[in-house]
Amino acid sequence: MTLDDLIAEMRGHGLPALPGDGLPIRNGKIHRFGKGGKKAWYRLRELTLDNGQQQIVGSFGQWHGRDPGTVSVTFDWTGITDAEKAEFERRQADLDKQEQERKARISAAAAGRARGQWAMAKAVANPDDIAYLKRKQINGAFARVTADGMLLIPARKYRRDVRPELTSVQKIAPDGSKKFNTGAEMTGAACLLGTIDDTTRLIGVAEGYASGQSVRIATDEAIPIMVAFSAGNLAAVARQLRADFPDAVLVFFADDDWQIHQRYARDLLEDFDIETPPTIDGMDHTCLTKGDDRVTVRAWHRADANSTPFIEADVRCGRRMQRWKFENAGIASARAAAREVGNAEVVYPVFAARGENKWTDFNDLHVEEAIDVVRAQLAPIVLRLLSAPAESMSESPAPSVSLAPPGEGVAGAGGGDEPSTASIADPSGSPAPSAGDEPGVMGGIFTLGWALSHCALVQGSTDVWDSLNKLRMKRAAFVDMVGKDAAKSWAAHGARRTISPRDLPRTIRGVAVEDGGAGEDHIVMMLDRYTLLYGTKTVWDAYNRSILGYDAMTLARGIELSSRWLKHPLRREVDLDKLVFDPTQKVDLDTHINMFQGFPLIPKKNDAHVDLVLQLLYNLCSHEKNADEVFRWVLSWLAYPLQHPGAKMQTALLFFGEKQGTGKSLFFEGIIKPIYGAAGATGGQHQLEATFTTWRSQKLYVVFEEILSRQDKYSHFGVIKHMITGRDASITQKFKDDRTEANHLNCVMLSNEFQAVPIEPEDRRFLVVEARVHPGEELLEKIKALLERGLIEAFYAFLLEYDVGTFNEHTKPLMTPSKERVINFGRPDWEAFYLSWKAGDLAAPYCCCLSEDLYVVYSRYCNRFGFRSLSLTKFSELLAQRVAKSRQWVQLGVKKQLLTVFHVESDSTDTLSKQCQTFRDLADIRVGA
Structure with missing residues (x-):
């Protein structure tokens, strides 16, 4: 089999295109490739026989569930003598033996690393300090924790009357991601x-x-x-x-x-672009992809030897053929x-x-x-x-x-x-078989998790407020909607939300209406509407959701009514720090006022509308090489705080690009921001520089447009960082008392500048995407025409049901080529020099050297590339962050001197003086020049 034949066969079995130059690496090792979880794999060798003929041997496949989908490479025995065949089999046996020995060495090394990691870890003292254990509501028995908070679970081989052998440790990160020691025998x-x-x-x-x-x-x-x-x-x-x-x-x-039926639908969509999975009836069904390719799908319901149901599917498209088992x-x-x-x-x-x-x-x-x-x-x-x-x-x-x-x-x-x-x-x-599990209203999202996220007990009653559908319902109706057991679990759950009746809109037959007003001026209205904030001259206006000066209230309501309210024994009064913004709705409403009042829109499904929005978002991400991963990451970032109101994302989105009209503002400001209603904001340079920060109050989402000028790029960056990861926000308002709110603000930044914000090399806050591709006027016009006709509500419904998997507030952003370019653009000159030196791009070798000699090379580098060089002292201290520096006795020539030396780790056996002399010679540094 030729190499071209092999590649064609791999493609015919549904494997994606090989990365790089498109040729497989033939070294006998397993190589994984493809998008996402890298399910495609191959293990190939190229053998040269005594007659000079080359043969490729090995196998390839694509993981599907627990099945690796192994396909052996067919060996061409044409023209091969018996002696050559015997020689080939002997070589193959030798290679297999070497591979087994290599695996044994790797697994032994993995076990050694595991023993070291286990020995250095400590027993779990307080499970509440470990995010994973706290989330799972378990203790840390039989586990240990590392200094950086990683939970370790020992993996041992047990045999009776034999000491257990530690082969690996399972490392569980705070976000729940898990991995074992590479190469461990499990x-x-x-x-x-x-x-x-x-x-x-x-x-x-x-x-x-x-x-x-x-x-x-x-x-x-x-x-x-x-x-x-x-x-x-x-x-x-x-x-x-x-x-x-x-x-x-x-x-x-x-x-x-x-979820075998869900996986069946997902794989048809991801691998063959089939949006609607055909019926599972053992018959051939011809489907058309978005690209009008014809795909034949035949699927069966089967059961294994132990009566466990599974789905088997045969999918064909041209030369591609897949045989799947969903179990x-x-x-x-x-x-x-x-x-x-x-x-x-x-x-x-x-x-x-x-x-x-x-x-x-x-x-x-x-x-x-x-x-x-x-x-x-x-x-x-x-x-x-x-x-x-x-x-x-x-x-x-x-x-x-x-x-x-x-x-x-x-x-x-x-x-x-x-x-x-x-x-x-x-x-x-x-x-x-008929499962009796037809989805309920809104696609069956009325689960316990849904109720905890979007339903609140109305204080002082047994009524329930549905913040998504804007309904106030009796408990019996709520029980009918979610089920008796789920309703009982919700009522007793520690995460159940509570809302004050003062915070509810006016309703007719339980449904919120928008024409509710303040009503007539009377003392009952005053007692219901206003709350005195103790220690200040301000009141909380429950109708307008704002802080009002007492004088302003008096002007609006009159001195007599305001005076009666102030002296009334039923007037409500709370401390200023009890005025909170809590989208989780878990504060005690007997002692607190919660300024959060839910999201304004009611989600309404419309797949056609959603497709248009997804096209726009994918177009914004399409310039990145890992566009599919970026697209899913952004969707998860947008969906998570809507599914978990109040979630403070520890990351932010940065979309930039000099090309106008790519749809950045249309998507993030025109579609996403209205979902948040009054809790959404648009920010600019003025907001960052403003003395008063009222604009941040009661906000969950902000879009920053061109926030930093070239002069202010660094001066305001600390403020931006705090808005992304800070826990609290200081709220200052003219003629009002300063107060502190919990920071629930999630940030999106848009810019036409290449370096909109200075991204640090070790940055963990920003997902950076360059939007270069214009989506086309037709798509933009369709979206704009539907903004007021249900498109936003449809995308809101989509985000509420989007499967974010293990994604959460702390999920680290992906590295993109655009982010790498922005990081490199902002590197200081001395660090650019260091990276060039370390990479071997300079005549001077990367080895131990005198600080003065390295400074000479650095000065030449700056002169050549137009950089402004630092002083020797500043250069040495900054570079010491990357390379160890100390005073050492060094002999260059006859005289031995105490000099400042940079120590570069290497395998060289040369003395320190010899390495410094080598650096001086190769860098052509003349003493005294």
């Missing part, structure tokens, strides 16, 4: 929560640390849990447990990876492992109102509902198994727990009752 590695001995009758097996900990908490640590770290590792861990403890009952606390990996793997080892059961969580949330394990059940819910589901199962161990599964035709259709979960193993059996489609191909 097959069979696990983390034991608890202890196991000959008296242990019940052993639990879970995928994740958090899930295992929740099970331990719910069962009062009655059973030990072995954490396998992944679904694919369950069987290996279970085999070792069964070998060591043949009489123990194994209980698999499985993850319910239920519930958590339950399928647990059932397969349980059947293999015997005397085992499978249990998985059941959610009261999961909706479309990706809740899968017992920790999700713990966090989203309550630990008592987990306890209620597991207690009868554990009690039954501890009192009378289950029979071996090898004697049963199927696992003791069946997988119910979406929305009809069964309660775990059911405490000995007959399990509910899911309807499984004929493997030969038939429509999916």
Whole structure:
């Protein structure tokens, strides 16, 4: 097979284009490529036979779920003699042996690193100090934490009567991202929560640390849990447990990876541009992509040997062919492992109102509902198994727990009752079973999570305020909308919101109307509308949502009425610091006034409108090489604070470009800002320079247009940084008392300048995108025409339902080519010199040298490129931030002197004096010149 034939075959199997020059690297190592998670891979070698013929051997594929999709490269034996064939097989065996030895060395090195990291970490003293543990509501038992807050979970190989061998550590960052030591041997590695001995009758097996900990908490640590770290590792861990403890009952606390239909639709859209997935009925369906390509899709509902449903799909487009399997990996793997080892059961969580949330394990059940819910589901199962161990599964035709259709979960193993059996489609191909999970109003987003984000209890009543749909409803209506269990969990949840009736708009039959006014001037209105801010001469106007001077109120209402209000025993009074802006709506309204009043728009779905907005946003991102990743990151950044009102993003967006008319302002100011209503703002140079900062009060979103002139680029940058990451904002207002508000302001910056703001080399605040591509007048005109006709409401609805995955306030911005250019543009001259020296771009070698000699080279560099050179002292002190500097005895020539030396780390065995002399010679530095 020629190289061109191989590349064509790889493309024919659906792999994306190879990066770089488009040619595969043939060194026998695994190479991953492609967008996102880099699911495509290959491992190829090129062998030259004795007759001079070259052959490419190896395999390639594309990960889909747990299937690597391996395709072996066909070997061309044409013209190959038996002797040459034997020689080839011998070489192949040698290479395989070398590869195994290389992997063993890498895994040994990974284990060594893990031991060092584990030894340096400390036990968790306070779980609330660890963001991940606090979010998961678990303690840090059996884990350790590093100095920088990284949680470490040990991965060990366990064998009876043998000391456990640490092979890796799972590192969990504060944002929840996880990784193991590179190259670690993880097959069979696990983390034991608890202890196991000959008296242990019940052993639990879970995928994740958090899930295992929740099970331990719910069962009062009655059973030990072995954490396998992944679904694919369950069987290996279970085999070792069964070998060591043949009489123990194994209980698999499985993850319910239920979203197989969603993954089917997602992959068709991402890989073949098919927006509407065809019916899963075992028949061929021809679909057209946006580019009018014809794609044939055939999909089946099937069930594996353990009756776990999955979807199989065959997708073809021209020479491309994909064979996909969408399975519930958590339950399928647990059932397969349980059947293999015997005397085992499978249990998985059941959610009261999961909706479309990706809740899968017992920790999700713990966090989203309550630990008592987990306890209620597991207690009868554990009690039954501890009192009378289950029979071996090898004697049963199927696992003791069946997988119910979406929305009809069964309660775990059911405490000995007959399990509910899911309807499984004929493997030969038939429509999916009816799951009874038709989406409700607004696409089924009425879940517990939705209610916590957008519903508030009306203070002094049992009514509920829906801030999205602008509805005040009775509790019975709320229960009907979200379900009894979800309503109960919402009412008891610590994150439930509360709103004062003073903060609600006027309603007719529960629906907000816009023509509500202040009403007539009377004392009841005054008591309801105004609150005195203690220690000041100001009042809070609940109708206009503003702070008003007492004199101004008196002018508007009259001296007599104002005086009556001031002396009235029912007049409300709060401290100034109790006037807060809390979009999370969690403050005590008996003692506080919350200035936040929700978002003004009601979301209304319209896919056609959303497509236009997405085209505009993608066009803004399209100049970047990683445009797809940038596009998804920006969408997540925009969606997260709408899905979690009050979320303070620790990052900001910077879109720049000298090209006019790309749609930056249209998107960020014309479409996004109206979603926030009065909580959105547009800022400029005047706002940054203003003495008074009232414009920042009660704001969630701000668009800055050309905020920094060339002269002020650095003087105001500290203010911008604080607005992005600061916790509080000082609010100053003319003739009013200064106060402090929590900073919930999320910033977008737009500019036509190349260096709109000075980006630092280690910046973690800005996502920088250069908008160069004009979207076309037709698209812009369509969007402008629909701004007042539902386009903004449609995109608001889209953002509320957009899947942000693990994205949160602290997710670091992507590096883009534009950001790299802006960083390089703003580097100081001395640092540009240092990078050139380190990269080998200068005649002077990158090695130890005298500070005076390096300064000579630096001065030449400045003269050559038109830089203004610094003094020797400033240059040396600044460069000492990059290269170690000290006073050393150095002999250059006959005389030995105490001189200032820069120490460059290297593998050279030359003495310090020799390296300094080498630098002087190669840099052509003449002493005394």
